[in-house]
Amino acid sequence: MRNVFRLADRAAPIEDVPDPLRVRLPLGGARLLVRVGDAVAAGQRVAESPGLRGDVHASIGGVAAAVDGDFLTISRDPDAAPAPERLGEVAGADADALRRGLAAMGVPCADLTDADLLVVNALEPEPGVTALGALCRFESPAMLAGARLAQRIAEPSRIVLAAPRGAGLSLGPNPVHELEPRYPDGLDALTVRAVTGRERPGNAVVVGADRLWLMGRAALEGRAATRAVLTVRGRNLRVAVGASVRHVLDFAGLAAHEGDRVLLGGALRGEAVWDLDAPVPRGAYALTVLPRAAGAVYTDAACMNCGECHLICPARILVGIMARFAEFGRFEGAQRYGLDSCLECGLCAWVCPARRPLLQFIRLARRELARAAEAQPPAASMETPGDAPVEAPGAAPEARREVPA
Amino acid sequence: MIPLKLTASCPPHVLSGRTVRGLMIETLLALCPAAAMAVWHYGLPALRVMALCAGAAVCAEWAVERLSGRPVRVDDGSALLLGLLTAFLLPATAPWWLALAAAFIAVLLGRELFGGLGGNPLCPPLLGWAICMLSWRGLMKPEFAVLHTELVSPLSELKYQGLAVADRFPALDLLLGQQLSGLGAAQAGALLLGGLWLVLRGRLRPHIPFGFLAGTALMALVLQLLRPGVSAGPLFHLLAGGTVFAAFFLATDPASSPVTRRGMAAYGLFAGAMSVVIRTFGVWIDGAFFAVLLAGLATPMFDRLRPRVFPAPGRG
Numbered sequence: 175m176r177n178v179f180r181l182a183d184r185a186a187p188i189e190d191v192p193d194p195l196r197v198r199l200p201l202g203g204a205r206l207l208v209r210v211g212d213a214v215a216a217g218q219r220v221a222e223s224p225g226l227r228g229d230v231h232a233s234i235g236g237v238a239a240a241v242d243g244d245f246l247t248i249s250r251d252p253d254a255a256p257a258p259e260r261l262g263e264v265a266g267a268d269a270d271a272l273r274r275g276l277a278a279m280g281v282p283c284a285d286l287t288d289a290d291l292l293v294v295n296a297l298e299p300e301p302g303v304t305a306l307g308a309l310c311r312f313e314s315p316a317m318l319a320g321a322r323l324a325q326r327i328a329e330p331s332r333i334v335l336a337a338p339r340g341a342g343l344s345l346g347p348n349p350v351h352e353l354e355p356r357y358p359d360g361l362d363a364l365t366v367r368a369v370t371g372r373e374r375p376g377n378a379v380v381v382g383a384d385r386l387w388l389m390g391r392a393a394l395e396g397r398a399a400t401r402a403v404l405t406v407r408g409r410n411l412r413v414a415v416g417a418s419v420r421h422v423l424d425f426a427g428l429a430a431h432e433g434d435r436v437l438l439g440g441a442l443r444g445e446a447v448w449d450l451d452a453p454v455p456r457g458a459y460a461l462t463v464l465p466r467a468a469g470a471v472y473t474d475a476a477c478m479n480c481g482e483c484h485l486i487c488p489a490r491i492l493v494g495i496m497a498r499f500a501e502f503g504r505f506e507g508a509q510r511y512g513l514d515s516c517l518e519c520g521l522c523a524w525v526c527p528a529r530r531p532l533l534q535f536i537r538l539a540r541r542e543l544a545r546a547a548e549a550q551p552p553a554a555s556m557e558t559p560g561d562a563p564v565e566a567p568g569a570a571p572e573a574r575r576e577v578p579a
Numbered sequence: 580m581i582p583l584k585l586t587a588s589c590p591p592h593v594l595s596g597r598t599v600r601g602l603m604i605e606t607l608l609a610l611c612p613a614a615a616m617a618v619w620h621y622g623l624p625a626l627r628v629m630a631l632c633a634g635a636a637v638c639a640e641w642a643v644e645r646l647s648g649r650p651v652r653v654d655d656g657s658a659l660l661l662g663l664l665t666a667f668l669l670p671a672t673a674p675w676w677l678a679l680a681a682a683f684i685a686v687l688l689g690r691e692l693f694g695g696l697g698g699n700p701l702c703p704p705l706l707g708w709a710i711c712m713l714s715w716r717g718l719m720k721p722e723f724a725v726l727h728t729e730l731v732s733p734l735s736e737l738k739y740q741g742l743a744v745a746d747r748f749p750a751l752d753l754l755l756g757q758q759l760s761g762l763g764a765a766q767a768g769a770l771l772l773g774g775l776w777l778v779l780r781g782r783l784r785p786h787i788p789f790g791f792l793a794g795t796a797l798m799a800l801v802l803q804l805l806r807p808g809v810s811a812g813p814l815f816h817l818l819a820g821g822t823v824f825a826a827f828f829l830a831t832d833p834a835s836s837p838v839t840r841r842g843m844a845a846y847g848l849f850a851g852a853m854s855v856v857i858r859t860f861g862v863w864i865d866g867a868f869f870a871v872l873l874a875g876l877a878t879p880m881f882d883r884l885r886p887r888v889f890p891a892p893g894r895g
């Protein structure tokens with residue numbers, strides 16, 4: 175049990191996966207700036223996100239071929255000469271302008287507020303993943319540029335790199351805080367606690383090494399967030415955002431069989447895709463094929479009140495009780511028992527001897543509460559319930575390291 | 580092309596491999612040394628009571644699950660364990676109908692009435708034991724079996740003959756089960772072995788059993804200091820009667836015990852202390868069992884001793 179939670183402190187170098195002929199870009203509610211039939215250059219901004227969630231850019235050059243639901247498909251002619259990538263820049267006189275500039279390059283930065291301390295989280299998000307370590311190790315110019323940009327935006331008095339103990343990672347002259355590499359301590363909230371000794375201190379912001387890399391790439395080379403580095407069975411692959419899962423698996427020489435799970439992420443936190451054409455979203459860090467036989471089988475059994483879920487929960491929630499509230503539709507009750515504190519690490523369900531789908535209950539409660547909150551305030555809105563946003567097939571949420579409140 | 584059917588589910592996609600069944604099997608294994616010691620001391624009658632109780636419990640559970648239309652999960656071993664634990668509380672001389680009655684009550688009233696595994700507010704074997712104790716006291720009390728064996732109950736010796744007599748029980752004899760109590764409950768040494776094995780395997784959290792033992796020892800010490808020459812010492816109370824059994828196998832019943840670390844420790848301490856208090860001042864000989872029932876009633880209170888949850892992310 176101890177070793178399954180060990181996070182990597184070594185990393186394989188980064189390999190480039192050739193661009194596919196077609197990408198399907200998740201828009202995440204962004205407003206389209208191009209029309210079907212338009213020619214687009216690689217790196218061109220194709221959709222604009224509200225807030226500072228990061229705009230969407232074409233990861234390959236070609237033609238905007240289709241819009242389906244919340245996705246834009248771009249395909250390129252295999253014979254045409256590839257148009258050069260369109261580069262931008264992150265410019266701005268003050269922090270707010272820089273934030274806007276960064277979001278326009280596709281990097282979400284709503285949470286990059288003024289802070290005393292900026293923690294760069296280089297702990298891998300899950301066992302088996304080495305992508306963050308690889309970025310720190312092999313992309314240090316971009317990482318340093320990212321740190322400089324973050325410094326200008328959040329203006330912290332200190333930047334600390336949180337790294338696995340013994341990995342020997344560094345981030346320029348910034349101090350390194352070494353941690354025992356053990357899941358779930360690489361989750362942002364827990365890493366910040368390890369560095370500061372306090373739980374959710376108001377004066378600290380945290381940036382994952384993967385996001386810092388995107389920031390640095392934007393600042394240094396003017397490249398938009400059109401690439402993700404994924405750990406695929408020990409290798410680290412740099413992939414065009416929107417490339418299909420199939421494209422990556424083919425490159426890695428991996429095959430998925432009937433009944434297997436294909437996960438964007440690792441076995442503990444990954445999102446299962448049900449279609450190999452699902453696109454790799456921005457912010458993905460791993461792609462895992464889990465054979466059918468190794469996969470979890472949940473049961474509809476009752477809770478036996480053993481309490482193991484509570485004892486393993488990093489958020490100290492009485493998960494058994496909280497999930498029962500959620501199971502029976504009493505979502506406010508679940509909230510009273512700490513639903514909002516859940517970090518979605520999945521350990522409760524991992525340990526449950528009754529094999530109850532605890533995280534599923536938790537997500538159900540969250541979704542229903544969010545839906546209720548959405549439905550409540552604007553009495554003026556004429557939306558019918560049928561218009562409620564539905565997740566498109568194969569979509570995976572973007573904020574993979576921290577659950578948005 | 581035929582689309583490939585992938586499995587989609589909520590994370591986590593791998594599980595620890597712990598199952599209810601595995602837990603029950605390991606607990607049953609931990610009880611094996613004590614069961615063997617019981618047969619060694621009491622012979623076939625002990626085996627008979629264990630078989631009757633276990634069989635009755637499994638049949639009752641299966642029947643209830645069938646009749647109530649719930650999924651039949653009797654193969655998870657929890658009913659078997661429940662039956663065996665009930666048998667451990669009975670004297671080896673219990674008539675067949677008493678063994679069946681105790682097991683049926685434990686399963687039906689103790690557990691199924693509350694929805695089955697995990698729903699029971701009290702430790703089911705103890706409920707079966709307590710109801711039988713109140714109904715057929717003469718047959719239930721191990722002390723009344725003295726005609727069939729030369730073993731004596733250290734706790735009733737203490738109660739009726741005083742400390743001088745009780746002091747004549749060497750600790751080793753008590754550990755080896757040279758005492759009269761429930762047929763399995765008396766096997767202090769074997770149970771300690773099994774219980775420690777479960778703790779070392781990580782199948783049993785140490786808070787409740789060690790809290791229980793600490794509570795017993797502390798309360799015995801306090802009473803000994805307050806009433807020198809009358810009350811027995813900690814070692815006696817730890818090894819006599821069903822203390823070890825209650826600490827490792829009854830008080831730890833998952834459903835009726837608290838789940839937080841502090842709650843478990845407080846519950847264990849409370850139950851352990853109460854068992855000495857009941858032994859000393861109550862009318863019942865072995866207070867350990869009633870103490871567990873009492874602590875079970877207070878479980879909702881102990882569960883309030885819970886840590887503050889991790890702060891939720893700020894809204895904004």
Ligand code: SF4
Binds near residue numbers: 486487491518520
């Ligand atoms: S997923 Fe489960 S164990 Fe993890 S924080 Fe949430 S409730 Fe706790």
Ligand code: SF4
Binds near residue numbers: 532
């Ligand atoms: S681990 Fe599972 S069975 Fe145990 S208390 Fe939690 S939900 Fe219930």
